[in-house]
Amino acid sequence: MEVKCPRCGRTYSKVIPPKCVCGEELEITYDYSIVDVKRWSGRNRGVWRYKELLPDVRKVISMREGGTPLFKAKLGEELNLNIFIKDETRNPTGSFKDRFVTVAVSYGLPYAENGFIVASDGNSAASLAAYAARANRDAFLVVPKKVDKGKLIQMIAFGGKIIRYGESVDDAIPYAKELAKLNGLYDITSSSNLIGLEGQKTLAFELWEDLMPTHILVPTGSGSNLYSIYKGFRELLEIGAIEEMPRLVAVQTERCSPIASEILDISGKTEFTKALALYVREPINKERAVRAVRESGGTAVIVNEEELDLGEKALAKEGVFAEYASAVVVPALFKLKEDGYFEKDDKIALVITGSGLKSVYEERERSMITGTKLEILRILRDSPSYGYEIWEKLAKPMKYQAVYQHIKELQALGLVEEAYKRGRRIYYKLSSKGLRLLENIEE
Ligand SMILES: [Zn+2]
16 A cells, blocks of 8 residues: 655655645555456455455454445336445445445554544444444544434444534534544544545445446445545556446435535535435535546436435335435436436446434434325324224225224324223324424424
């Protein structure tokens, strides 16, 4: 591994900064002439299979991350396209970030006597907590106020030291940097730790080995994943394993689209999105990510908040439970298909970055409450009612049993509760949680 400034020639080792002191962006390179990709197939699948193109480390802290499955999506039949799902939810802590963290933690171990630190909107922090635990080091996790609950629970379970700071990860990054300096911690924040990005790029190697797609749709927050996938393919070009780079497609939401807007040359917003992992207002890797997409000949797609639910449901039909921040790629796929962007023989890979199990529960419930269930909640807001009465008020061509089933499910979700009994009739009412949810939906 070599880190040499392309402008002034300074070289770096040990703790690698993202930029040279002269201001130039740094990049990690290797002696590509000695890499023999045939050796890879004899090794276990996973990040460390590609060790010639990873930083040297004294000790590998690993949980067999990477080597995630790639499989054909049923969705492709409907769209008459070849669609594949790269299921990164299968990583040890449920997200693609484990690729980053295994390399960053293994490399950073000698510099992390006092521990590791990361600024993260969730997945990186959950992952670091796990890997630091394995490495017997402390993990300091600077996370914004709004974090997916499941990710927070992971951080706590792994014994991470959680520091809540700021509205989005943008605020947390400089704070983590400061804490790292003051306390001698090794900072693995993805926008500033080039070493970890080396781990992330292995996703490109796997896509090449399993399929060699023509297009890759990538959920985009900080832009670090886009950039690292790009770097992986560029190294394959360098080695001579491929002749052409696949087209990279950056996907963001209309609420927060700093990278996609730049690529599309339109003005975009940087507001809160329920795809929490994509809520990055000023992505530090923006330039790198934009360049990656442009040099690959790709494009960007912006999807709206409602389409996230649609994406999640479509993936659920494939048996994949994705977080909103990952589900964005599905509506993006539909849009590109509609625009006639693809050719029939294209091979399209959807990168599903993180598991839905980690996401906020209230958001989940909100997306599950539609149609008849929503009408039942509205009826019960007006006054407590019993089953048959609700069925009458709905005045829908459906069996009473179906209405009763909806009530049971709403009860199981804690949105509806028994108000009182009159004879054999059970009157139901909205719980305070149900009322809150209804207000939320009708906002
Ligand atoms: Zn320099």
